[in-house]
Amino acid sequence: MIEKLKSMWRNPASLRRRLTATYATVFLVFQLGALAIAWVLLQDTTTQRMDDRLLSLAQNLSQMVKYAGGESISTADLPRFQPLDRRFSLISLRDSTGTVLAARYGATLEHLPPVDLNQEIYFQPVSSDYSRELFGRENTGRLLTYRFAMPQGQTIFMDLVEVHQGQAQQRRQFIFILLAGVLGGLVAALFSGWTLSGMAITPLEQITAAAKGVHPSNPGTRFNLPETGEEVKRLQSELNEALGRLENAVLVQERFIGNVAHELKTPIAVMLTESELIDPSTDSTEELQQYRKSVTTEMKRLGSMVEGMLTLARSDQAEIFARQTEVPLNDIALDSVVRLTIEAEPKSITLLPTLDESGNATVQGDPDLIATLLDNLIRNAIRHSPDGGTVGVTVSSGADQAFLSVWDEGPGIPEQYLDQITEPFFQVPDQPGIDRRAHWGLGLAIVKTVASAHGGKLSVRNREDRGCVFTVALPNTMTGQLEGGPEPSLQS
Incomplete structure (x- = not known):
């Protein structure tokens, strides 16, 4: 099957199919590349917007914790600081050693992903496993660990999450739309490629049809195609010039053969006429000798002509190169x-x-x-x-x-x-x-x-x-x- 496809691809008769496939392939590669770039840019833009929202919210919440948390913070205090937007959730507050001071959803150090406590702002993605372990459902999102100082000088790390609710479904819908667009574009590319390639090879088909009329019996045949472009016009001109050269060669060959036939007939006719006039019973030896001399002369002329023709045939560049x-x-x-x-x-x-x-x-x-x-x-x-x-x-x-x-x-x-x-x-x-x-x-x-x-x-x-x-x-x-x-x- 593969060999058959390769043969079809190389077959000059399938030029239209090859042009169509090439056009569709180029379109598909370009479209997939453009979609991949758009996907990456969309992901980067979405992530950047989430990080900006998380950072702004973390800064506001840190101010609330500073002035409402008192000297100590417990889990009971966390509901007061929860954002109204349900996409966001304050998970925990930790001290500088990483000890959990207050946690929501029963979060412990085992539930929390590792962070770099030396950084003031630390973003990381929330995996589906972490979301299921922490919230009991699969979601993805972004986790921000934000460092700030309490009025009494204590360093606090805030773990704030923004959850992608229904992101998996949105992603599936987006992929479906992309695939539908790619498929529709591919069909359109195949149709366009088939139409354009048909327009491109139409002059070739016309030349093929016209070439069937070229025959040695009619060497004066010329191509006369409708105007379809400068390239086809040049091709037609070159083909007509080639046909002209072939016609001249045929005419020269016909004239050469006619001359050869004429020149061969003359000595043969002379020898035949003289042989018919000779009567061995009555003609003298002198007449026979004259006939012999005439035949010898004509045969030498024939030999000279044959030698000349052989020399003409031998004067071929391929033999000379050898x-x-x-x-x-x-x-x-x-x-x-x-x-x-x-x-x-x-x-x-x-x-x-x-x-x-x-x-x-x-x-x-x-x-x-x-x-x-x-x-x-x-x-x-x-x-x-x-x-x-x-x-x-x-x-x-x-x-x-x-x-x-x-x-x-x-x-x-x-x-x-x-x-x-x-x-x-x-x-x-x-x-x-x-x-x-x-x-x-x-x-x-x-x-x-x-x-x-x-x-x-x-x-x-x-x-x-x-x-x-x-x-x-x-x-x-x-x-x-x-x-x-x-x-x-x-x-x-």
Whole structure:
């Protein structure tokens, strides 16, 4: 049972019950605390008033005893000094040794509670046992032992009692009223808490109902809740922004899948068409060799696309964190230049490396992916550079950043396409001398994905005379924030 209650308390579905219980608990604790303080103050006030009355009466009675008691006082004299108010009773008169000189109700030293005879005024409570022993009935009250001197110099101690008549019944009535008030207040608190918590969670229920309409088939769904407060408005705004990001991701994925399907159909259709046209009984060996060459070319293109897609999938931050290590960008640049010099030779293109002289261009990440990033930038520059041109590879570092830049002497990129060139399968149309079927348009998408996964960013701009510059800015550590630093020094 206890475990079930704990589970219900922790269950997010019981938020309204938890809010109600919390509200009622706070109210109950506050009410009980206030009642306890009121009870203590009431008791203190009542006691103080009783003590004041007893002291005033004792002072008056002492004057009566002084001037009417004569030289000796006996029990027979006590009725003359009894107060008219029946709440008060003069119990006894004692001398300085504590000997009872006069007593009422047969009081003796055994009946009287111990007192400090050295004090002039001494208050103490009267217990029910003492009251029953002295008066034959149970009452509570206050006992005052008051010291005064007779005219002949004798010291007398007066024992004066004020009895609480019917106090037990009054206390029971008071407690009953308190409990009734607490119970009524608790019911009111539960009702108020349930109502207020219902008002508080109504927007959440509306969001839950609206969330049921969110589906991959309808990614454009947005929350449109009635105005219920600034907090809910902010929550709705954040949720709509998140849905917007999801919608963009779905659209990018759909476009990516469509591009993949289209690109896969082309080489498959080519191979299928050529295979249907071949007649082994009549076609020459040369035609078969041509078919073999075509199939090999298309299969290499398919393999290149699959490899590019795998690289895109691998460029995940979780995997990079698992494989991160220190990556000196100078070494990465030199290795890429040496590796791709062979690919630049058919066009007589010179690869010109410029390394970071400070040696501070070191980042945290996956060295293989960063090498792939730079290789793709260099291959893209070689592809768009004229024969006999130059491709520059520059490594530099700033305050909290390291830069990899690749520039070429090609025709540049039309301004309207600068924001699209990093999309998968996108290729700038109508570029003379560029075989669009020889590439898939995944290289720059891989560069952007790898840079983002390492906490960096890719930027591109056209040079003033010809060609363009691609720059990747990376933070020095995986947790570092990309901040402003000096731009890398490049040929313009």
